[in-house]
Amino acid sequence: xxxxxxxxxxxxxAVSAPILAIAASLVLCSVLILWTGQPVLxxxxxxLGGAFGSSFGIAETLTRATPLILTGLAAAVAFRAKFWNIxxxxxxxxxxxxxxxxxxxxxxxxxxxxxPLLFAGGAVAGGAALLLPVLLKVRLKxxxxxxxxxxxxxxxLFVNFLLEGPWKDPMSLGWPQAAPIVDNGVLPVxxxxxxxxxxxxxxxxxxxxxxxxxxxxxWGYEIRAVGLNPQAAAFAGIPVNLxxxxxxxLSGGLAGMAGVGEVAGLKGYLTLDLSPGFGYAGxxxxxxxxxxxxxVVLSAVFLAGIYVGADSMSRAINIPxxxxxxxxxxxxxxxxxxxxxxxxxxxxx
Numbered sequence: 001x002x003x004x005x006x007x008x009x010x011x012x013x014a015v016s017a018p019i020l021a022i023a024a025s026l027v028l029c030s031v032l033i034l035w036t037g038q039p040v041l042x043x044x045x046x047x048l049g050g051a052f053g054s055s056f057g058i059a060e061t062l063t064r065a066t067p068l069i070l071t072g073l074a075a076a077v078a079f080r081a082k083f084w085n086i087x088x089x090x091x092x093x094x095x096x097x098x099x100x101x102x103x104x105x106x107x108x109x110x111x112x113x114x115x116p117l118l119f120a121g122g123a124v125a126g127g128a129a130l131l132l133p134v135l136l137k138v139r140l141k142x143x144x145x146x147x148x149x150x151x152x153x154x155x156x157l158f159v160n161f162l163l164e165g166p167w168k169d170p171m172s173l174g175w176p177q178a179a180p181i182v183d184n185g186v187l188p189v190x191x192x193x194x195x196x197x198x199x200x201x202x203x204x205x206x207x208x209x210x211x212x213x214x215x216x217x218x219w220g221y222e223i224r225a226v227g228l229n230p231q232a233a234a235f236a237g238i239p240v241n242l243x244x245x246x247x248x249x250l251s252g253g254l255a256g257m258a259g260v261g262e263v264a265g266l267k268g269y270l271t272l273d274l275s276p277g278f279g280y281a282g283x284x285x286x287x288x289x290x291x292x293x294x295x296v297v298l299s300a301v302f303l304a305g306i307y308v309g310a311d312s313m314s315r316a317i318n319i320p321x322x323x324x325x326x327x328x329x330x331x332x333x334x335x336x337x338x339x340x341x342x343x344x345x346x347x348x349x
Contacts, residue, residue, distance in 0.1 A: 288335050
């Protein structure tokens, strides 16, 4: 068996391949559902109904998808330039730290100015968290997978130190949490009696802007060129190191904005369990979307729907919620294989 590059992939194949891949992953996971002794169709109906069958379910799905959109964009932008940023989790917490620092009394502005300030501060903090790894990469050729991954633990330990020490809210009854964000900095709710907040609009706007920049701007062309072939890009006059630095700042900034949305919109204050792994899940979101900024929105909603629907399914019938992790992992693997088959043709000899 050999893989032969396709000169031109049909549109129908490019569109249908990911859909068929997700369907195949659902079929594979049905074996695990049967193993629990539950009917497959009813289980998937409960999963779908829990995620999208009511206004509450849709709101919860979109709430869960909000940080995934931003961390997915962070991974998609970085991976497009072959900068393997595995540190979105730490950058998310850096954005949350900046929002807490700015939004707990340091400045007092009206909401129209306070909310943009929090997102700007979070973006700067998230980008700053990637400054050391990208400089180590471009100057010393240090593998960014290692530096960004290990930096996650450093940042989380620093957050723990602050919450157990100087930033601990004296009104929290001993719980390790920071002071709440001031009212002018709290993100408005989009749907009454739900947790859905303005961070979703920020994520959608970011996806549109990133897509437009990657497709039509000079910076987007340089990012794609560096990702495809850095040597050829340098020969053509593209500043590879500067482009990599811009990519890192943009990627970290997007992840930092996800932290702002969680602190100022969902939680209202900084805690150590602010993120259950949104930074790592963003990698799955980006890969599921084939690194397309608009596809990130769809894949984030899809993954969020699986997690929210799995909770509902587990409450209704005796199926562990861990089936959601299996569904996500198998979907990503199946989509990656389908994308490979879109680019290459299998030849049997």
